[in-house]
Amino acid sequence: MSGHHHGEDGVSRRKVLECMTWAGTGVLWTITGGVPRSLGIIDSAEAATAAAAGMTFLQISDSHVGFDKPANPNALGTLEEAINKINAMPVKPSFMIHTGDITHLSKAAEFDNADRIISQSKLDVHYVPGEHDFLDEEVKFYRERYGRGTKGAGWYSFDAGGVHFVGLVNVVDLKGGGLGNLGAEQLAWLEDDLRGKSKSTPVVLFAHIPLWTVYPEWGWGTEDGGRALEYVKGFGSVTVLNGHIHQVMQKVEGNVTFHTARSTAFPQPAPGTAASPGPMKVEDAKLRTMLGVASINFKQNEQRLAIIDTPLQG
Amino acid sequence: MKTLNRRDFGVDFGLTLAAAILLPITTARADDTNMEVHIDNFVFQPPELTIKVGTTVTWTNRDDIPHTVVSAGKFRSKTLDTDDKFSFTFTNAGDYKYFCSLHPHMTGMIKVE
Numbered sequence: 092m093s094g095h096h097h098g099e100d101g102v103s104r105r106k107v108l109e110c111m112t113w114a115g116t117g118v119l120w121t122i123t124g125g126v127p128r129s130l131g132i133i134d135s136a137e138a139a140t141a142a143a144a145g146m147t148f149l150q151i152s153d154s155h156v157g158f159d160k161p162a163n164p165n166a167l168g169t170l171e172e173a174i175n176k177i178n179a180m181p182v183k184p185s186f187m188i189h190t191g192d193i194t195h196l197s198k199a200a201e202f203d204n205a206d207r208i209i210s211q212s213k214l215d216v217h218y219v220p221g222e223h224d225f226l227d228e229e230v231k232f233y234r235e236r237y238g239r240g241t242k243g244a245g246w247y248s249f250d251a252g253g254v255h256f257v258g259l260v261n262v263v264d265l266k267g268g269g270l271g272n273l274g275a276e277q278l279a280w281l282e283d284d285l286r287g288k289s290k291s292t293p294v295v296l297f298a299h300i301p302l303w304t305v306y307p308e309w310g311w312g313t314e315d316g317g318r319a320l321e322y323v324k325g326f327g328s329v330t331v332l333n334g335h336i337h338q339v340m341q342k343v344e345g346n347v348t349f350h351t352a353r354s355t356a357f358p359q360p361a362p363g364t365a366a367s368p369g370p371m372k373v374e375d376a377k378l379r380t381m382l383g384v385a386s387i388n389f390k391q392n393e394q395r396l397a398i399i400d401t402p403l404q405g
Numbered sequence: 406m407k408t409l410n411r412r413d414f415g416v417d418f419g420l421t422l423a424a425a426i427l428l429p430i431t432t433a434r435a436d437d438t439n440m441e442v443h444i445d446n447f448v449f450q451p452p453e454l455t456i457k458v459g460t461t462v463t464w465t466n467r468d469d470i471p472h473t474v475v476s477a478g479k480f481r482s483k484t485l486d487t488d489d490k491f492s493f494t495f496t497n498a499g500d501y502k503y504f505c506s507l508h509p510h511m512t513g514m515i516k517v518e
Binding site: 160161162195196197222223226266267268269270307308309310366367368370 | 447506507509
């Protein structure tokens with residue numbers, strides 16, 4: 092199912108493109124295996140919705156299931172609100188990624204509760220761990236649940252809709268005075284994983300702690316993140332997604348777009364605006380405007396992914 | 406008489422002063438075998454502590470976020486949730502650098518003399 096779909100209909104690719112120009116939003120495309128594919132002409136209202144969707148996937152982050160302090164005494168409840176919002180979306184996303192801190196203290200019950208709520212989305216979920224998911228003595232709960240088919244502490248890659256996704260782990264082997272850490276073994280794997288990939292393949296890297304230096308004074312960065320970014324330098328479209336800092340932050344550098352998602356549990360202050368990066372207490376009425384999810388939209392003919400952040404409220 | 410009185414008063418005052426100064430010093434010495442470090446706002450407080458061999462240091466996490474206290478190869482706390490404590494008795498002299506393995510930018514030092 093790709094370009095030859097039109098061949099079967101006896102319509103050349105050029106002709107289809109002309110049709111598209113003429114029909115405006117009437118022709119809906121999606122990306123399959125990296126190749127744009129027409130879904131045919133449908134009514135414009137439906138097309139507008141579906142075309143706006145493109146190949147859509149969702150990011151949720153920092154659920155902190157188990158957190159019960161004043162900043163949000165019910166982190167499980169706000170996670171459920173986020174999942175309900177996802178279930179109400181007009182276009183079902185292809186899948187979801189979770190950028191870590193699923194739990195607060197890595198307890199079995201916290202993982203159970205998170206699973207019970209997140210599975211209500213009925214979406215495939217690709218996880219990477221946050222430091223709060225590796226707190227059990229033997230560091231096994233995360234790996235037993237989400238580590239199947241992953242390397243090392245849980246890194247892996249997969250392809251979807253022509254996009255190459257790489258889940259990275261930067262929350263283990265942290266050194267005193269340092270930042271997040273990928274480590275030599277993971278970096279070697281990443282270099283190897285990307286080798287031979289066409290430079291036109293859009294790449295999405297996702298990890299818990301920002302791969303870029305957001306605010307080292309609060310540990311918001313990854314010591315060897317620059318090495319990972321070197322390996323993706325030649326690619327036309329690179330999107331780097333993370334959680335950890337519980338607020339929306341974006342940066343574009345060359346072909347690389349960096350984006351940080353909100354938490355579903357509690358907000359954290361903007362860099363340097365408080366004594367510490369600890370949970371930010373806000374009025375109850377304001378809390379849900381500072382929590383939420385991100386949907387990421389891959390459109391044909393656009394190098395950058397469109398990222399839409401949706402707060403739980405407001 | 407007046408001179409004597411003044412001298413007596415002077416002596417008494419001096420003794421009282423000496424006692425007042427001695428008392429807190431004695432109290433501080435008694436506490437030397439137990440020292441406290443608090444974690445507030447992602448900072449070890451005090452960040453550096455000088456103690457005698459045999460002293461027990463107790464860390465208390467007063468943040469809403471869990472922390473750990475780790476000195477590579479020397480000691481390692483479990484994850485400390487809010488208000489959890491970890492104690493370690495230093496039996497050898499030396500400099501003990503430590504950090505939080507979850508937030509490695511948090512560092513501290515115990516100097517044992």
